[in-house]
Amino acid sequence: MSLSRHIDPDEVIQKSKDHPQTGHRLSHEGRAVHQSWSRDEDAAGVPKYRMPDVGIPSKAAYQLLHDETALDGNPLLNLASFVHTWMPDEATKLIMENINKNQVDLDEYPAATMIHNRCVSMGEFIPLYISHRWNLIDHQIIIPHPQSHQRPVASLWKAPTASTNAIGTSTAGSSEAIMLAGLALKKRWQNARRAADKPSSNPNIVFGSNAQVALEKFARYFDVECRLVPVKASNNYVMDPKDALAFIDENTIGVMVILGSTYTGHFENVKEMSELRALRFFSHAASGGFIAPFAYPSLQWSFDVPRVVSINTSGHKFGLVYAGIGWVIWRDEQYLSKDLVFELRE
């Protein structure tokens, strides 16, 4: 546990002030000021929860925040958050050189955008290499569709070729990807219900109770009833597709199938789920998306399972990448409602 969790610096100072022998001699009172930091008189007494009346030198501000964040845990020793924490110096330098760019402003920073697209395209060669090694896919399959920026990752996940147009985007991580994939499921279900003149106000989503909190957040943020399938020891504490059946009905927008479970890393059974029930599935491969294709090439969990309409993964769970980067890909653009797509025109 990080120091900041179990040590309250204000409390420590307060106790030392009250101490009969070693009474602290700070002149200022109150817990709402930075009284723990008095090495530099410029920063001593700076309020914590309101703007100070006068500013302090940047050096003092740096030191104050530096000291406070030093109470966090050590990321290099933290395996629990599934985030890789090291990059070579050159990568860190490059990040710092570009950190002042507003990367979402595509007009102002087209070079960065082009590099982003090139990086995505470069992924094309990775599946090519893999396909050679494990005979997974034919060359033709991995040639990116000219319109489809995420074709390479789509190939890694065995997206079908010519007849479909896989589409996707990078995200800040799996959490954002879940929101987008869930929304796409919801919109598609709503559109289908409206077209059939059926009520579309009570959507629900089904996933195992082992789900990471981001999946539940999707349900809460976007007014979708969250149906949690209890997990059991006999199924390695992940969702058993047979148990999930009882939670699915005509208002189910889809099932989120997890690879791997946050707590144990176990993969849920995408293929079995798909065989049991004709429904749309989202393979939530937060940690498994870049592991399964390499470690278990014959496992059917991705777009080779026909009912899997979208897949996501976190880039930052694998290595040499700082948080946060993720990806979400749809098997075909028909599964991504037009309402969710923005086209920038020159």
Ligand SMILES: Cc1ncc(COP(=O)(O)O)c(C=O)c1O
């Ligand atoms: C199964 C699962 N889903 C979602 C997440 C959240 O991922 P991110 O940090 O990329 O948003 C995690 C993180 O551990 C996870 O294990």
